[in-house]
Amino acid sequence: MRKFNDSLPLKLLRTRDKLMGYFRPLFLQYELTEQQWRVLRALYEYKELEPSQLAEYCNILTPSMTGILNRLEQAGHIYKRKGSEDRRRFVVGMTAPARDLFDDLSPEVEKCYDKMRADIGNDKVDELSELLDQVLERLDSLED
Template sequence: MPRSRDDFPLSATQRTLPIALLRAREAVMDRFRPMLRNIDVTEQQWRVLRVVQETEGIDATQLARAACVLAPSLTRILKSLESRGLIAQGRDENDRRRTLVRLTEEGNALLHEAGLVSARIYAEIETKLGAERIADLLDALERMTDDLTTQEDPRNGG
């Protein structure tokens, strides 16, 4: 006997948060993918390069978290970026057990050139959506992430 919609406890797919977030991500990334293809960099590699660019040196654990990349994928990505001369890995002078990732001159040059194109794409998105709407959306997503990832203290009954 076929089940009616009322018997099925899940929401319609098009009105679920995971699907809505994926659709929004795709709508944004569709604008950036041609730029990434032109510089022969994957989306994950781009995120890694951008995070490394923002630091003087970052260890793999912090980098994986900040770039939203799983550790096994990061190992492969770092090997690829290093073989292209875009990043360098070296020991942390303060803690010889840690390896830090830094951008090379070639990596900086690539990001500078691609950054000009990326900034134009972002400006187009901002023109379409408005700076305030983007800021509000980023704030709301940050709050949502914080709310969903904050660990409750079991000692307080949470």
């Protein structure tokens, strides 16, 4: 068996944790978690989504998504409304204040990316991103 530190999933987790270190302090200033930010990013781009779609897009387990959505709703960042086709289902969208928050926070997030790229190197970040895209595409094709 390979050595503990040679585990690819562990390396990916450690890398993710270190990369998120660039963003966590900013999110904490705005009283957001990483997961809440992912949800807001998805809603900013897609406008309204069902919770199951959000869970898939944001790579968050459905049971966890319920709590995240409840906290975002309590903070006034999202609204929930019944679906137009199936009244038993609901969709989630961003409130106007949350859109303003997103607009304010986005340039700061880009500064975090700039710092990360400066520390790691643009070429390495681009190379890693492309390699991860290729691996994901390959793994997705195996599921079909």
